[in-house]
Amino acid sequence: MNTLSDVDLDKQTVTKVYARWAPVYDLVFGAVFERGRHAAVAAAERIGGRILEVGVGTGISLPNYSKDCRLCGIDISAPMLRKAEERVAELGLTNVEGLWVMDAEQLSFDDNSFDVVVAQYVITTVPNPEATLDEFARVLKPGGEIVLVSRVGAEAGLRRSLEHWFQPAARKLGWRTEFSFERYARWATRTAGMRLIERRAVPPFGHFNLIRFGKEGEARRILKARTKRAAG
Numbered sequence: 001m002n003t004l005s006d007v008d009l010d011k012q013t014v015t016k017v018y019a020r021w022a023p024v025y026d027l028v029f030g031a032v033f034e035r036g037r038h039a040a041v042a043a044a045e046r047i048g049g050r051i052l053e054v055g056v057g058t059g060i061s062l063p064n065y066s067k068d069c070r071l072c073g074i075d076i077s078a079p080m081l082r083k084a085e086e087r088v089a090e091l092g093l094t095n096v097e098g099l100w101v102m103d104a105e106q107l108s109f110d111d112n113s114f115d116v117v118v119a120q121y122v123i124t125t126v127p128n129p130e131a132t133l134d135e136f137a138r139v140l141k142p143g144g145e146i147v148l149v150s151r152v153g154a155e156a157g158l159r160r161s162l163e164h165w166f167q168p169a170a171r172k173l174g175w176r177t178e179f180s181f182e183r184y185a186r187w188a189t190r191t192a193g194m195r196l197i198e199r200r201a202v203p204p205f206g207h208f209n210l211i212r213f214g215k216e217g218e219a220r221r222i223l224k225a226r227t228k229r230a231a232g
């Protein structure tokens with residue numbers, strides 16, 4: 001069962017909060033989350049193709065992708081997205097197909113549209129994480145992957161108590177501190193065709209995980225990639 005703190009982030013607050021973060025976001029959260037972002041991009045590039053970045057924010061990780069990947073980005077915050085548009089123009093990122101203001105819980109893309117869906121530091125900021133993951137699975141092609149970097153709350157101990165104590169303040173900043181890995185595991189178990197491929201810690205502080213889910217059909221894709229590599 002969800003606790004109150006699992007459900008009490010609302011989109012209006014999140015949108016307002018990120019409008020305030022937009023001018024200083026890269027300065028505050030650029031370096032600290034860099035290694036997690038690089039790990040997510042490396043995981044996404046193993047599949048490659050057409051990639052959707054959800055909660056793309058200021059587009060801080062867009063230059064990290066290889067030019068062979070076709071990138072689409074969405075975010076609920078127009079001010080964050082404007083920063084991303086400026087970055088794309090300044091750096092001439094011609095592999096970015098488009099950036100749209102859009103809600104992660106209601107993606108306006110067709111089913112099976114993307115080879116990879118990436119969401120970095122996003123799932124703990126959306127009001128309905130499971131509904132959001134359902135959308136990711138829907139727009140993902142068979143054989144594709146969902147790649148997340150996410151804060152994972154402690155199960156017990158001092159950190160668990162601190163996270164519970166800090167939750168009301170964190171909500172005002174636009175995210176949850178309390179979010180158990182169990183929710184991801186439960187989602188994968190109950191979602192037909194999706195399975196957990198990997199979970200590993202990424203810096204900083206050991207509070208974040210890289211999490212990968214695969215959509216049925218993966219074996220075929222890997223085989224295809226291997227065959228291509230062998231031939232080339």
Ligand SMILES: C[S@@+](CC[C@H](N)C(=O)[O-])C[C@H]1O[C@@H](n2cnc3c(N)ncnc32)[C@H](O)[C@@H]1O
Binds near residue numbers: 055060080104120
């Ligand atoms: C912590 S920031 C992460 C930004 C970027 N991914 C990064 O690596 O720094 C969370 C982002 O998710 C966006 N976001 C929050 N809720 C969203 C929703 N329901 N739909 C789309 N984007 C959302 C916020 O506007 C913000 O840009």
